[in-house]
Amino acid sequence: MNKFALFVIAFAPVLANADEQCGSSQQAKLLQVEKELKWAVSAIPAVPPKQAEYFSKEEPAAALSGSPARIGALTQQPFYEEWGVQTSLNQALTDIDILKGVYNSKVPDEFILDFEARYGTGLLGDLVAIADTLGRYLEQQSTKPSPMVVVPTAFKLDTLAITQSGAVREIIMCAIKRLSANARK
Numbered sequence: 001m002n003k004f005a006l007f008v009i010a011f012a013p014v015l016a017n018a019d020e021q022c023g024s025s026q027q028a029k030l031l032q033v034e035k036e037l038k039w040a041v042s043a044i045p046a047v048p049p050k051q052a053e054y055f056s057k058e059e060p061a062a063a064l065s066g067s068p069a070r071i072g073a074l075t076q077q078p079f080y081e082e083w084g085v086q087t088s089l090n091q092a093l094t095d096i097d098i099l100k101g102v103y104n105s106k107v108p109d110e111f112i113l114d115f116e117a118r119y120g121t122g123l124l125g126d127l128v129a130i131a132d133t134l135g136r137y138l139e140q141q142s143t144k145p146s147p148m149v150v151v152p153t154a155f156k157l158d159t160l161a162i163t164q165s166g167a168v169r170e171i172i173m174c175a176i177k178r179l180s181a182n183a184r185k
Helices: 003-010 012-016 026-043 049-065 068-075 080-103 109-142 151-184
Strands: none
Touching: 026 080, 026 109, 026 151, 049 068, 049 080, 080 109, 109 151
16 A cells, blocks of 8 residues: 555544635645744754754764764764754755745646645654754753753744644645545546
8 A cells, every 4th residue: 555545544534624624725824834934943043054064964974874972972062953953944944945836836736736745744744853853952952051042932942843733734634635536526
């Protein structure tokens, strides 16, 4: 059984209630998610460019080496957690840009629905990565004598992935429901 079929089966109860959710503009939901993610980017301290370049090269190399010492040395570097959050947020914003490009194009509705389902699913995966990296970042911040993130911001960051995943799930469910309806015609 393919992944799409498993996905539809897993979310069948949600699909049954998607009719009333699909009336809203999917683009508006996507723009709200984008706004929240851009806020999060601004709330996380910037990583120095040389450090970010180092992490981009060293993380895959450390993972491939399988060396606990190398991985440990990498993850203990200053700005590593900030880099992980920024990378996850930027991937999600890239997926949103792709969806916005499709929405603004003159392609058939079936193509848009396919992209909503595909990139929306990718965006949900991005939100899982964001939740994971934000959790590690906020945990690290809580151990510092003077954390860089204040409590209200930390709370909003901590709940960001959960609150935005609902809107993304609605986009995906509407796309799947409309694709299924088109297939039955």
